[in-house]
Amino acid sequence: MLEFRKDIFADERDDNLKEIGQPTQRQDMLGHVTGTSPYYDDHRFANLLHLKILRSPHAHARIRSIDDAAAARAPGVKRIIRAADVPVNLNTLLSLIQFGKDDEPSLASDFVRYRGEPILGIVATSERAALEAMALVRVSYDQLPAVFDVEEALKPGAPSVNATYPKNTFEYYGKYDHQKLRFGDVEEAFKQADVVMEERYQMSPIEHAPTETNGSIAVPDTNGRFIVYTSTQALFFSLDTSAKINAVPSNQLHFIGGTVGGGFGGKVDTMTEPLSILAARLTGAPVRYRFSRHEEMQFGSPRGAERIYIKDGATKDGRIVARKVRAYFDSGAYTRLSSYAVVKCVAHVPGPYTIPNVCADVFCVFTNRTPATAMRGFGVTALDFAIECQMDKLAVAVGMDPLEFRLLNAYRDGDMKAHRREAKNCALIECAQVAAEKANWPLREEFRRMSSRAGGGPGRTGASADRARAPAPVAAPRVAAAAPQRVTYDRAPTAAPSPVASPPPPRSAPPPPAPTPAGSTHGAPRFSSVFGTRRR
C-alpha cells in the first residue's frame, strides 16, 4: 500500500540514519491495545461532582430573566454557577498572543448569540441530578432577528451578531474588515486573457467528531493549586486561557494531558477547563465537565463553513495569468480562531502555482451559529477544494489534460510567490509525475521531464518573458544555482544545522526588500501591531 520513491531528490538527502526512517512501534501502542492509555477521564475521585451547562435554545435573544431558585434547591445540587461568578467573563482565545479583542463570555448574561450558548452551570453529585435540576431553571428570552448567511451578514441593516464587532466582521489592522493580497494587476491581466472564468464554491461546516468528546476534570490539590486532567490539544494554551478567565496566577494550575482520543483541531478552544476549574474552586471538590455527544455535535465548535469565489484568467496555451479570490469564513457568533484562519487562507492563495497577478480579499464573518474553530487543514482545505475544482474547469476550457495543465502552471524553485517570497524546496511536479506513473495516467514527454528545481526543465526555458510580473521584482535573488542542497546529519554537533543557536538559516529568511508595487504603502504597520507586544 505504501512505497517510497527514494530515488527522487536522493542527492539532497543523507539517508545514513539509524533510528530515523525505522518503522518503530509506537510508544503508546501497548497502552492502546490493552485499554490502559490514560485519557483525561481515566482518573477517579471519590467525591467527584458533575458540571452540566444550561444552553440557549435560541440563535439570537436578549435574556430577560433567569430563575434558578428551584434548581439550586434540587436534590444533589451543590452549586449554581452564574455569569456573575466568572471572574473574567469576556475572552478571545488569541488574546494570549494579543490578536483580536475579547468578545466571548464563558456564561452569557445579557444576550445569547447562538443556539447552544452557555448561560448557567449546575454542579451536582451526578449527571442525572444536574440534568434534572437544569429542567427546573426558568429563563425568559426576547427573541431577536438572526442572520445565518455570511454575505447577508455583511449587508447594511443585517442583525448585529457580536457586540465587540458590531459590523459582523473581524477588524484587521484597525482599519480593514478583511485581509488583502495584492500582487501584480489582475484586472489588466483579465483583459489580456483568452479565458476568464468566475465560479462559486461552498464548503459545509464539519464536525471534528473525535471518538472522545471534549472534557476536563479539575481537582483541588493538597497545596491550594488545582490539577486539571484535560483533553486539550494545546496544554499551555488551555492553561493560560483558564488562568485568565479564573483570574488566578498561571502557576496555580497544574494541567495534565497528552493522551487524547482524537482532536483534529476540535480540542484547542478550551471549552471545558475554565468552568470545571471555577466549579472546583467554588465547591472545593473535584468537578468533571464532559461534553455529551449531543453537545459535541451541536455546540462543540465545528470547522467553519467557507464560501469562495474564484475568478481566473488564462491564455489559450494554458497559462493562468490572473487569479482573484474573494472568500468568507463563517466564524459563527464569536471569533475564536477564525480571524487567524483568514490570514492563513490568504497566505495559501493562489495555490502551488506560479501566477503573475493575484488578488485576494478574505473576510471573517460573524453569524448566529455555533462559533467555528480550527480543523485539519484550517484555512486551506476549502480553498484547495475550490482551487483544484477550478483548475479542472480551466483545463477543460483551454483543452488541456487536467494533470498537464497543473504541471504547466506548477510553482518551481526560485519562482516569485504572491506574498513576495521566493518558492523553494518545491515538489509539486514530482508528486504529479509519480502519481501519474503509478495510476497509468499518460503524460506527454515534456511534462514527464519537468522538474521543480531551478532551471525547471522543459516548458520553462524562455518562459521568463511571458511570466513577467509587473511590477514584481525580476532580479529576485535565486537560491544557489541548480546544485541541489545536500544536508548531512553528521552526529558531531558542529556540522549539523542548528536551528536553535541562531535565527533560521539564510535560505529561509525573507528575501531583501523588493520594489513595492504601485499603490501600496511601504512601511505599513507591522502585523504584530495587531498582536501587540510579544507575549513575555
Add this chain to the structure above:
Amino acid sequence: MAKYRGRGVATINYPIGMNLGGDPSQALVHSNPTGKFTVALSSIDLGQGMKSVTRQICAETLGVPVEDVYVDTADSDTGPHCMGSFASRGTHRVGNAVMAAAREARAVMMDAAAEELEVDPGDLETDGKGAIRVKGAPHRSISVRDVAIAAQFRQGKTISGRGIFLVPLSDVDPETGEMSPATCYAHACLIAEVEVDDETGDVAVLKMTSAYEIGRAINPKLVEQQLVGGSWMGMSHALYETPEPYYPNTREGAQDFNEYLMPGPGDICPHDILVLERPAPDGPFGAKGPGEMCANPVLPAVANAIFNAVGVRIDELPITPEKVLRALKARGGAAGHGRAR
C-alpha cells in the same frame, strides 16, 4: 440507469507550522543514573504519534537506541512550553526542539566519555547500540550506562539538555498581504477513481493513488497511518459529512452518529501511496508534517472524478446523492466528459 466510472486529480501543497510562525516549542532531555533518557515535553499526542516521532528524533540525535529513550508528556509542571498540536507543526517544531535539547545532552555525554577514556571528545562516536567508542579503534569503548554513572557520581556533570525552536513571527502587510507564511511546504498529488450511479446518485470511491512529498519520513508506519486515515477523512468530507445539511439554514442538524454520516469499513477503497522526500532545510532531519494535508486533495479529486464520470460539476460539499441527481437532472442525463482513462 447505469454506473459510470471516472477519474479526477488534485495537486496541493501544505504549509508546515502555525501560519506566520511565532509558535515556539521547548524540550528537555536528561539521562537517569544508568544512561536511559527521558524527553520532557508538554506536547500532545492526539494519535498522530507525537510521543513516537520525538522519541526517534531524540534517539537519533543522541546516538542511542530508541529503547533507551522515553517521552514523557504532557504535564505543565514538568514539561516546558509547547504551543500545541495543530497546524502540522508537531514534527517540525517539537522535533527541532528535541533535537536541540538532545544535542546539548549529547555534548555533555561525549565530554564525560572523553574524560573516562582520556581522549578528545572529537575522537569519539556513538555506535547507536548503547556504547561510545574511539573512531577507528572500536575496542576502546565505554557503555552509555557507565558514562552516565561516571558523569553523575564522579565528574559532577549532568547529562541533560534544553531546546527551543521558534520560527520568528512574520509581519503581514495590510495592503499587499506580503508575508512569510511558512518556512517549508509539503506536497501531494492524488488521483481518485469513482463510480457514479445515475439512478441513485450514489458515489463510490473505487481507488485512490497518491504521491506525498513530506521532507523526511521519521517513521514510515506513522506516515502511512496519517495518509491512509487522512484519505478516509477526505472521502468523508467530500461525500458524507455535514452538521448542517441545508447550510446556511440551520435546520435538521445532526444529533448523533445516525445522522452525522461517515463512511464505514465497507466503504473504503484500495489506496496506493508513494512517498517522496525532499528535506526541508529547517526540518528535523528534513521532516515536514503530513497530518493535515492528507485529507485535502481527496475533496476536489472526487469532485473532478464525478465530472469525468457523468459530466456534472458539484461545487458545494458534501456531494450527496441528492445533489448528484439534481445535477444530472438539470443536465438532462449523465455523460462522461473528458477523456476516459
Add this chain to the structure above:
Amino acid sequence: MKTPIQFQLNGEDVAAFAESGANLLDVLREAVGDLSVKGGCWQGTCGTCTVLVEGVPRVSCVTLAETCAGKSIETAAGLRRGADLHPLQAAFMERFAAQCGYCTPGMLMAAKALLDRNPNPTRENVVDAICGNICRCTGYEPIIQAVLDAARADDRRRA
C-alpha cells in the same frame, strides 16, 4: 437509590452497587473501576463502549446494568492471557491499527466476538463485525487487516 448487582467480569465474580437504571458502561467504569471500557457517545451509535455480554457484542452505554445480573461480561482489560497478548492485540500492534487508541478497546471486543464464533472470517465477515464501531483516525484498513491476521495466527496455533 442504589441496588446491588453481581456478574462475572473477565472470568472473575464482581459485585457493585448501582443506581436503578444505571447503564452498564457507568457501572463498569465508575462502580467496578474497569477503565478499559470507553464512552464515546452515550447514545448507542458509535460502538466505542462495546463489551461482550455472554459473548455477544453490546453497546454498554445503552445497556441496562440490571439486565446483566448474573451474566458473563468481557472487556478489553481481560484480553491478555497473563503476560501474553491476545492474538488480536498482537495483530493490532503489528498492523499499527490504532492511532489515538480511543476506539480500540471496543473495536477489539467486536472483533473478538467475531473470531470466537467464526475462526475463519472473510474480509466481508470482518467488515460486518466492526461496522458498528466508529474509528475517526485509521481509515479502517489496518484494523481489517489486523483482524484477519489474528484469525490466521490463531489458526496456526490450533493446527
